[in-house]
Amino acid sequence: MNAITSVTHQELQQRNDTSLLAWGLSKTTKTHWNTLPIRAIVDNNPKLTGTFFQNIPIISPAQLHQWPDPIVLWGGHLENILAKIESLGLANEILIHQELTKSPLFALSQHYLSPNNNLQQKMHLFKKMVRLVELEPHSYCNRTCWFCPNSYLDRRSNTKFMDESILQKLIHGLAEINYDQTISFTRYSEPFGNDVFYSTLKKIRSSLPQATLHANTNGDFLTDATLSKAYESGLNSLNIQLYLPQHQPFEYTYVQGLAEKTLKKTPSLKATLSQKTDDWIEFACTFKTMHIRMYARDFRKNGNPRGDIIPSPSLSNRSSPCFLPFSDLYIDHTGDAVPCCNIRSDDPKQRAYVLGNIQEYETIFDMYFSKNFLSWRERLWSFGPKTFPPCKSCHFASIDFSHYIDNHLKKKMVITKE
Ligand code: SF4
Numbered sequence: 001m002n003a004i005t006s007v008t009h010q011e012l013q014q015r016n017d018t019s020l021l022a023w024g025l026s027k028t029t030k031t032h033w034n035t036l037p038i039r040a041i042v043d044n045n046p047k048l049t050g051t052f053f054q055n056i057p058i059i060s061p062a063q064l065h066q067w068p069d070p071i072v073l074w075g076g077h078l079e080n081i082l083a084k085i086e087s088l089g090l091a092n093e094i095l096i097h098q099e100l101t102k103s104p105l106f107a108l109s110q111h112y113l114s115p116n117n118n119l120q121q122k123m124h125l126f127k128k129m130v131r132l133v134e135l136e137p138h139s140y141c142n143r144t145c146w147f148c149p150n151s152y153l154d155r156r157s158n159t160k161f162m163d164e165s166i167l168q169k170l171i172h173g174l175a176e177i178n179y180d181q182t183i184s185f186t187r188y189s190e191p192f193g194n195d196v197f198y199s200t201l202k203k204i205r206s207s208l209p210q211a212t213l214h215a216n217t218n219g220d221f222l223t224d225a226t227l228s229k230a231y232e233s234g235l236n237s238l239n240i241q242l243y244l245p246q247h248q249p250f251e252y253t254y255v256q257g258l259a260e261k262t263l264k265k266t267p268s269l270k271a272t273l274s275q276k277t278d279d280w281i282e283f284a285c286t287f288k289t290m291h292i293r294m295y296a297r298d299f300r301k302n303g304n305p306r307g308d309i310i311p312s313p314s315l316s317n318r319s320s321p322c323f324l325p326f327s328d329l330y331i332d333h334t335g336d337a338v339p340c341c342n343i344r345s346d347d348p349k350q351r352a353y354v355l356g357n358i359q360e361y362e363t364i365f366d367m368y369f370s371k372n373f374l375s376w377r378e379r380l381w382s383f384g385p386k387t388f389p390p391c392k393s394c395h396f397a398s399i400d401f402s403h404y405i406d407n408h409l410k411k412k413m414v415i416t417k418e
């Protein structure tokens, strides 16, 4: 098995390596390539093999047998890259870049399964692990997309709002730990569909100056004025989704038409095509300093089952761990907290999967470490068949098996009697 070490950037620089390989022509590699002696970039995309980035050759994983240098892993998809390296039987030393790795894998410990943490410990552990808090300040969505449970659950006729006490408890808790990760306005509402979105953004931004405030939008309410208002209120990241009707083939010209419709309403938004595959078309956008993506995906190929309620292309018996109940927190407008983005509290079929309501707890940290959250995590941290719904048939956030990750998890997560 490869020698695998988790190292800080400083430690990496102090090793004085003269030649390192970086895995993936990712955003992280494009940003940080010149801080280390990167001599080649390994990438799975066959179209990139033989090309160059900043005069650095891009090689395929199969060519790695000719490159014995240590490989730096940074950015996302770490677990699947480790599985790939293991499957290729490579002997390269693996260096996992601690600061630039997004995986929760290396923050995991048995403390995330323990009911015995005091409040200070809970706050520390939450800060170390949680990368995403997702919420909906109101319930309204104007659409009933065919791949979304809103196709049969009414989110149009009676708009409900998140109670101010719920919002304040959330903001207060996150401010106490100076939360600097992402807060996403997503769930099952259209954020721009009600003005409470802007006032909520302002409240959160004034207490959490370092956090990334992100939203997903269907684009229907997007204009130069609404985009500017959201930006001035604190939004600094946005995904504009281009949704195709159910029976519309996934074609570039159709997607381009959807993009042009959005751009016509928001002339300040500038977009250039950045990705085009048979199931994903994306435009990189610029608007002031906001990070914006606009994309269409083929839900027939890459959709997810939404906790068993939407037909999915690849349902099977899950064996992979799922780290979402560790790294993310999802709160509906009612204050109900659920284990992942696929579950919603207003669907009677999923009601049993609600893990608690923020109003029942003194702090969000007490909820994150409540009995229901702990037992949901306990069933999902390891490799092995998942026999319980909805996880047993969910392929979302799966990772590939590797002995390294299996051993790592067993070492980190086996609970010693306290
Ligand atoms: S996918 Fe988004 S826009 Fe479509 S119905 Fe669901 S929440 Fe609304």
Ligand code: SF4
Pocket: 307, 322, 323, 324, 325, 339, 340, 341, 342, 390, 391, 394, 395, 396, 397
């Ligand atoms: S396995 Fe799927 S349904 Fe279960 S918590 Fe993870 S994402 Fe949600």
